[in-house]
Amino acid sequence: MTEKRLELQDETQTLALGQRLADALSLPLVIHLEGELGAGKTTLTRAVVQGLGHQGHVKSPTYTLVEPYELEKAQVYHFDLYRLADAEELEFMGIRDYFTDRSLCLVEWPTRGQGVLPSPDITINLSYQNQGRMAVISSHSDKGQQIVGKL
Template sequence: MSSSTPLLAAYDLFLPDEDATIRIAQLLSQAVQPIDSKVHLYLEGDLGAGKTAFTRAFLRALGVTGRIKSPSYALLESYAVSNLNLYHLDFYRFNNPREWVEAGFRDILEENAVVLIEWPEKAGGLLPPPDLNLHFHYQDEGRLLSITAHSTKGQSWLKTLTQNN
């Protein structure tokens, strides 16, 4: 039996307001740095549950300045900070899981970049597993954020989050 503590695979956190959402996004951005490989975060939840607010705060914490738009209509917003590429995708308007492939987004997932995807479930099972899946649920006046790690990196980030929160 190993004496080391096993890494967490899932974590639930109550977010009473948008400030709490911003704080957890900032903490997660610190956990994933330095970024030297692919980072894939998938965000799920009902409309208005906090996915875009989280993404904006996360991107700001990584150094994005200027306006951060929701990609609801454009499907993709991209940003460059130093030599780091950041991509924010939104699949809400997809009606068929293959649409994300036909839109040419597969290459983005192969880059050493930070990729945040809202509504990944709209791609069916065609997306590779994320490092972290963040699911925002309405709960009382706030939100319940359920974070699930799907990679060793994701487990490490989740452990860092739980230690700092």
Template sequence: MIDTSTHTLPGNTRHRELVDEVATTALGRQFAGALQGGGLVVYLHGDLGAGKTSFARALLGALNVGERIKSPTYSLVEGYEAQGRPAWHLDLYRIADPGELEWLGLDALADPAALVLVEWPERGRGALPAADMVIDMAYAGAGRQATLRPLTARGRQVLARLG
């Protein structure tokens, strides 16, 4: 069963109930459609297993990156080309200090045309570009929930297109 119910919260924040992984995948695909050609930095927060990687894989898959979408749990960062623009997926779970990110060459993340998805962004504080959107994913009974909070005009545009 796919539940894509949306609740609008104060400040243009949206809340989505995700009853299963199919619903999380659907949200990732819908989010990809809402990007409409611009870059975006998205911080993905949530406990282990809350759906961050499933969301990111669905989003990247919907952008037709044309290759196997790997989890960056061990590599820390995976790069793709998505519709002629760079796309980056970072998983900073294994980072103990933001200074450890210096050797990764994160300068490419500053490209305004790039899509940047960051799991565990709090572990890279100060070394990452500022977020346009924050997505908080959490357990909710047998399912999950996602709260989408735009932080910039670009983030608000994507959220408005997402509906």
């Protein structure tokens, strides 16, 4: 397992990390995003999705659970499981169909889907640190290790 710790002084640095991640990734890939409310999970996701070529708005799918983005390089699925009452609900929405050979799945609040979600290739934990954030990026697969090594 590879782990990197990055201090993110402001939103600009969070967006830059998302762009670097977009440049480094290879598919398929599952990224779990952990951290408190407001720690920057959706901001980081927005940077990754836009770094892959999406031109429009990237919103948090808090109420819909998943927001799909069909891009030239990838099918991106942004999950926000904050309001998920029971992990079994994911089975009813056909969660396994989202994890394909050309998909990037970014999952906020992954512990709420524990037991149903596939294991991540990378986990990014964002936490408050002074006025900025600390990003702890951990790999959990060979592919994840290669990507984290590029960051």
